[in-house]
Amino acid sequence: MSNALNLHPDFSSLVFFETRKPTGVEHFYDLFFAIRNKRVILFEHYNYKNKVMSSRKVHPLALKESKNRWYLIAVDTKDKMLKSFGLDRINYLDVSKNKFREKYKYNFREHFKNAFGVMNLAEQHPEKILLRCSRHQGEYIRSFPLHQSQKETKETPEEIFFEFFLHPTYDFMQEILSYGKEVQVLEPKVLVEEIREHLQESLNRYLEI
Template identity: 80%
Template sequence: MKKDFYLTRYALIIKRLENSPATYSQLKEYLLNSFEFQDAGIKSYSIRTLQRDIREISNLFNLSIHNKKKGDNRYYIESRPIMEVDEYNQKLLESFQVSNALNVHPNFSNFIFFETRKSTGAENFYDLFFAIRNKRVITFEYYNYKNKLMTARKVHPLALKESKDRWYLIASDTNDKVLKSFGLDRIHYLDVNKTKFKEKYKYNFREHFKNAFGVMNLAEQNPERIVLKCSKHQGEYIKSFPLHQSQKEIKENPNETFFEFFLHPTYDFMQEILSYGKEVTVLEPKSLVDDIQAHLQESLNAYLNCT
C-alpha cells in the first residue's frame, strides 16, 4: 500500500464511521470502492492495516474507535472531541482530502482552479505557534496599509486567529500594553527571542471571539442582538453557510427570510452585510442601521461626484 496514502485512509474511515457503525468487511468494501482507492490503484486492505489506522486516528484526531459492543463486531466512534478539537479535525480532514487529490493527479491544473492570491504569511505560522506556547517575546517589522510604512514591533504573542482565509497574530504590544491583531501576511523579519515574558495574561480568547465577527473585537464591548432581512434566494445561501455561530432563523415567508445574531456589530460585520447589496437589510439595532445608511450615502456621493 502506498506510504503517502495513510492520511486519505484516515479521512475515509472517519467519514464512514461518522455515518454509521461498520464491520471490517463493510469498511473494506467502502474503502476499496472509493474513488480515492480506485485512483491510487489500491486493491487490498487488511485487518492489520485497519487496526494500525485506528491507533493512529486516535493519536492524531483524539477519536476513540472500538468494536467491543456485546454481540456486535462493528466498529464505531466511541467519543467525540470537544468543540475546538472538532474544528481542528475538520480542517485537517479537508486539507487531507484536497492534498491527496492533488498528489494523485499531478496534472490537476487542468481541472482544479485556485484563487490567485499573494502569500498569507503561513511561512511564519509554526514559529509564532512555538513562541505562543513557550511565551517567547517576538520582534518583527509590520507593514501598515493606511500609512504605507513599515514599523518595528515588539510584542508578547498570545494567540492565532483565522478570518476569511487570513491568519492573524493576537498579541500584547510592549510599547503601549494594548492588545492588537497583526495580519501574518504583513509580518516581515520575524525573530523569536530567547527571552520569555513573565506577564500572566488572563484572556479567554474562545470566549473573547465567541461574539466577534473577524478579528476586530479586541476591546471590551457588549454584543448586541442583530436582525437581518434577506431575500429568499440569498437566505438559502446564508442558511447553508452561516455568517456566524450565533445565527438563528427566526421567521420566513414566501419572499424573505429573517435571521437573528448575537455579536459585536464591528466594521468587519458591516462590510460583510454591505457585500450582499439589496439582498440583505439590517433591521436591528438602530445604531448599525444608521452606520450602514451613512456608509451607503457616502458611497453614493462618491459616485455622484464622478459624473
C-alpha cells in the first residue's frame, strides 16, 4: 500500500488510513537494535490499573503486535520472569552498552501459538472454546478468523458455530464482549460464567443512571 501511494501520489486523496495511531512506536528501532544485539535496557513503565510508574531493567527478546498496539516481550531481571510491556507505557528508554549473556530458549512462535493477545500465559492452559454466532456476525468471523485455531463446526440458516483451541484470557473475553448479542460462548463453562458476570455488572451500572 505504501509503495502504491509513493508511485501514485494522487492515491492519497482516495485511500484513507486509520487516524488513530498507536503510541510508543518511536521506541521500535531502539528496541529492535537491543534485541538483535542482546543489550540490557532500562526504562520507566506505567501501570494503567495501579497508576504507578516503576523502573525496569530487562533482557529484551521480542516485539509483538496485538490489536494495533505493540508490546516488548522481555525477561525482568528483578524476578527472572518473562513479561510483556506496552510500548505506549514505556518512558525514558535507555539502551545499555552492557550485553546479557543468558541464552534463553523461548520459541515465541510456539509460546503464542494458542494465545490471544499478550497476556501472561504461565497460569493458564489452552482449552477448547465453542462460540455460537449470528449469521451476520459469523460471516465476518469466517472471512477474518479470530485465531489460527478457528474451525467451523456447524452452520444453520440463522447461525454459524466455531471452535477454538486457545488460552481463555481476559483479552479474548474482551474480544467476545465487543460483539454483544451477536456472539455467545457455549464452552467452557468457566468462561461462560465470567462473561455473564461482566455483562451483569455492566447492566447494573446502566440501571444506576
